[in-house]
Amino acid sequence: MTTALHRRACPLAVSLLGVLAATTAVADADKPGEGVTVTPIFPTITEEHFRGQVAVIGLQELGYDVETPKETDYPTMMMALSYGDADFTVHLWDKLHEGFYERAGGDDTMVKVGDVMTGVSQGYLIDKKTAEEYDIDSLEDLRDPEVAALFDTNDDGKADLTGCNPGWGCEVTIDHHLAAYDLMDTVTQNRGSYFALMADTITRYEQGQPILYYTWVPQWITAKLVPGKDVVWLEVPYTDLPDGNNDVNTEVDGKNLGFAVDTIKAVLNKDFAEENPAAREFLSHLSISPDAESAQNLKMQEGESSEEDIRRHAEQWVDAHREEFDEWLNEARAAAE
Known part of the structure; x- marks a missing residue:
C-alpha cells in the first residue's frame, strides 16, 4: 500500500537522481579525456622536456591518463607517431624536421597543429x-x-x-x-x-x-x-x-644565419587526433615563448635538472599563466561537445 510518506519520498528520490546525473554530466564535460590513455613522445634532449610537461599538465586537467613519455631521436619520433606507437609530441621544428615528418607518412598519418613556439x-x-x-x-x-x-x-x-x-x-x-x-x-x-x-x-x-x-x-x-x-x-x-x-x-x-627561422609545432597521430578533439584543440592553443624556455633551461644548467625539477618548472609556468591556460582548456572542452 502506498503511504503519504512513500508519495513524498519518490519525488525526492527522482530529484536527487536528477542532481546526480547533472553533476556527472558537468564532470564529464569538464574532463572529456576521462578513460583515455595518452602516450607522449619527447626527444632525448632533456632541455626540451619542459614544454612537453606543460602539455602533459593540460591533458591531465582534461581528464586524460597520460603515460610516462617515451624518448627517442626525431626521425624515430615521427615514425612512432605515424604508426600509433605514440599519440603526440610538441617538439617538431616545422622546417628543420620536415623531411623526417614527410618520410614517416606526413599528413596521411599525422596532424600538425598550433604554434607551440615561434621565432x-x-x-x-x-x-x-x-x-x-x-x-x-x-x-x-x-x-x-x-x-x-x-x-x-x-x-x-x-x-x-x-x-x-x-x-x-x-x-x-x-x-x-x-x-x-x-x-x-x-x-x-x-x-x-x-x-x-x-x-x-x-x-x-x-x-x-x-x-x-x-x-x-x-x-x-x-x-x-x-x-x-x-x-x-x-x-x-x-x-x-x-x-x-x-x-x-x-x-x-x-x-x-643560414638556417630557416622556425616554428615548433605539435604533432598528433591522425587517428588519435580524430578520436580526441579535446586533446587536439588544447595542443593547437599551447604556446610558450623562447625566453621562458631559455630561462627554464638555465635553471637546469644550474642544477635543477631532474625530471621532478622539470615537472615543477612546468607547474610553476602554468600557475603564472593560469588565466590563459584555462582559456585553452575551455576551448578544448568546447571542441569535445
Missing part, C-alpha cells in the same frame, strides 16, 4: 675577442686556412666546429653548409654528445681560447655565452639549405 633560430658563433681581432664576421672567412687554424683544437690544421648530434637534423644542414660554402678542407664538424662538447667549448672560452660552435635558441647556451657580449653570430654568404628551399627567412636581427 626559434639556429646558427654559428665565435668568441667576440677573436672576431674583433681578426675581423671575422662570416662563415666564409674560414675558407682562409690561417683563419681556420685559429679554431683548431686537435692540431690537424682545420677549424673544429662544435656541431650537432646525429639524428637531430641540424647536423645535416651543417654538413651541407660546409660543402656549399667550400669549407670542407678547412672546417670539421665535431659530432657526438652536444652538451659534453659544449662544456669543453665553454671551458676553452673561459681560458681565453678561440671558440667556434653551433647552437640554437631557445637554450641555456645563449645565457652562458651571450651574443653581442661574449660571442657573435657569423653570417653566411647566401642561403643554401639541404632541401633546396632557399626562399625561406633565414635572417635574424639583420644577419643571414
Whole structure:
C-alpha cells in the first residue's frame, strides 16, 4: 500500500537522481579525456622536456591518463607517431624536421597543429675577442686556412666546429653548409654528445681560447655565452639549405644565419587526433615563448635538472599563466561537445 510518506519520498528520490546525473554530466564535460590513455613522445634532449610537461599538465586537467613519455631521436619520433606507437609530441621544428615528418607518412598519418613556439633560430658563433681581432664576421672567412687554424683544437690544421648530434637534423644542414660554402678542407664538424662538447667549448672560452660552435635558441647556451657580449653570430654568404628551399627567412636581427627561422609545432597521430578533439584543440592553443624556455633551461644548467625539477618548472609556468591556460582548456572542452 502506498503511504503519504512513500508519495513524498519518490519525488525526492527522482530529484536527487536528477542532481546526480547533472553533476556527472558537468564532470564529464569538464574532463572529456576521462578513460583515455595518452602516450607522449619527447626527444632525448632533456632541455626540451619542459614544454612537453606543460602539455602533459593540460591533458591531465582534461581528464586524460597520460603515460610516462617515451624518448627517442626525431626521425624515430615521427615514425612512432605515424604508426600509433605514440599519440603526440610538441617538439617538431616545422622546417628543420620536415623531411623526417614527410618520410614517416606526413599528413596521411599525422596532424600538425598550433604554434607551440615561434621565432626559434639556429646558427654559428665565435668568441667576440677573436672576431674583433681578426675581423671575422662570416662563415666564409674560414675558407682562409690561417683563419681556420685559429679554431683548431686537435692540431690537424682545420677549424673544429662544435656541431650537432646525429639524428637531430641540424647536423645535416651543417654538413651541407660546409660543402656549399667550400669549407670542407678547412672546417670539421665535431659530432657526438652536444652538451659534453659544449662544456669543453665553454671551458676553452673561459681560458681565453678561440671558440667556434653551433647552437640554437631557445637554450641555456645563449645565457652562458651571450651574443653581442661574449660571442657573435657569423653570417653566411647566401642561403643554401639541404632541401633546396632557399626562399625561406633565414635572417635574424639583420644577419643571414643560414638556417630557416622556425616554428615548433605539435604533432598528433591522425587517428588519435580524430578520436580526441579535446586533446587536439588544447595542443593547437599551447604556446610558450623562447625566453621562458631559455630561462627554464638555465635553471637546469644550474642544477635543477631532474625530471621532478622539470615537472615543477612546468607547474610553476602554468600557475603564472593560469588565466590563459584555462582559456585553452575551455576551448578544448568546447571542441569535445
